[in-house]
Amino acid sequence: MNALEGMTALVTGASSGIGRAIALRLAQDGARVIGADITEQVVEGGPPLAEPLREISPESRFARLDVRDHEATSALINDIAAREGRLDLVVTSAMVPGGKALPETDMAEWLRVTSVNLTGVYVTLHAALAQMLTQAPRGTENERGRIVNIGSQHGIIASPGSFAYGVSKAAVLQMTRQIAADHAQDGIVCNSVSPGKILTGKTGPAVSETALAYSNARTPAPRLGRPSDVAAAVAYLASPQTTFINGHNLLVDGGWMAA
Ligand SMILES: NC(=O)c1ccc[n+]([C@@H]2O[C@H](COP(=O)([O-])OP(=O)(O)OC[C@H]3O[C@@H](n4cnc5c(N)ncnc54)[C@H](O)[C@@H]3O)[C@@H](O)[C@H]2O)c1
Structure with missing residues (x-):
């Protein structure tokens, strides 16, 4: 299957976990x-x-990039455009974990989380759109570029005890709708994929006994998610068969949000 032949894609947060599975x-x-x-x-x-x-x-x-750095992000995208001719797809998966409720979220914690999970997505999309809007429309649907943002089910419902993370993810879903509505006429297609609980192989609080018990209790499917589940959804939203899906949030959550 070479459904994405000829496309150039940028994936942020690609070294690990879900972003890595998406890149591959x-x-x-x-x-x-x-x-x-x-x-x-x-x-x-x-x-x-x-x-x-x-x-x-x-x-x-691989390209080293801190998505908090607007200048560096623009420079990387300009370099991609210079070398490959255009940027067809951007996937925003970079994130830092949250884990604090509002009373414990002082300014330093707020900025630590939102500078990557919210501002970092804005930076990536701002730089990507600047390139996409200047490149010629392509294909039968006259597309200039596609965006797939990685959201979360915790951008739709509360992220228990994780204020800045949940607020960031909710904002990312709104960015998706905003861009889809503002730029459909420009040939931009922008969607989100929102994972439920995905086991990436990382250790720590994300897979603590409490976190896993909560996720298992919330997930109707008989298993939790795999990075490949999310990657398949991104590949679908990147493919030429989905030109009329725009501003959508595709949950990959084993039914979490249905129950
Ligand atoms: N794993 C889950 O259960 C789950 C559930 C819902 C949503 N998500 C979302 O999926 C995405 C990936 O999550 P994951 O679990 O694979 O995370 P992860 O921690 O495995 O990977 C995140 C990657 O982002 C990179 N990163 C961090 N700060 C960066 C920066 N400033 N610039 C560039 N890269 C940076 C990290 O180095 C890391 O490689 C995130 O957006 C997350 O919110 C994950």
Whole structure:
């Protein structure tokens, strides 16, 4: 399957977890992928992304990027456009974990979380749109570019005890609707994929006994999610068969939000 042949895609937060699975899946589907991350270190362990990425797609590469840095993000996107001719798809997966309720969320904590999970998404999309709006429309649907934001079920309902994270994710879902509505006429297609509980292999509070008990109790499916579940949804929203899906939030949550 080379459904994404000829596309150039930027994936942020691509070194680990869900972003990594997305980068590899898009490459498998034929896209030239620039997997960007602040570090090459893999949260769940294993070889840096560049290795498996290059094996699948020699034209794909890793790029070091801090999504909080607007200038650097614009520079990376300008470089992609100069080298590849255009940027067809951007996927925003970079994040830092939250974990504090409002009383414990002082300004430092608020900025730590929102600077990546909210402002970092704004920065990426602002820089990506600046490029996409200048490139020629392409294909039968005259598309200039696509965006898939990684949201969360916790952007729709409260994220228990995690104020800045939940607020950031809710804002990302609103960014999706805003961009879809404002720029559909410009040939931009913008959607979100919102994972439920996905087991990425990371350790720590995200997979504590309490967190897993909560997730299992909330998930009707007989298992929790895998990064490949989310990657498949992103590949679908990147594919030419989904040109009329715009401003949508696709839940990949094993039924969490249905129950
Ligand atoms: N895992 C889940 O259960 C789950 C559930 C719902 C939503 N999500 C969302 O999925 C996405 C990926 O989550 P994950 O669990 O794979 O996380 P993860 O921690 O495994 O990966 C996040 C990646 O973002 C990178 N990153 C952090 N700060 C950055 C910065 N300033 N610039 C560039 N990269 C940066 C990290 O280095 C890391 O590689 C996130 O947007 C998260 O909110 C995850």
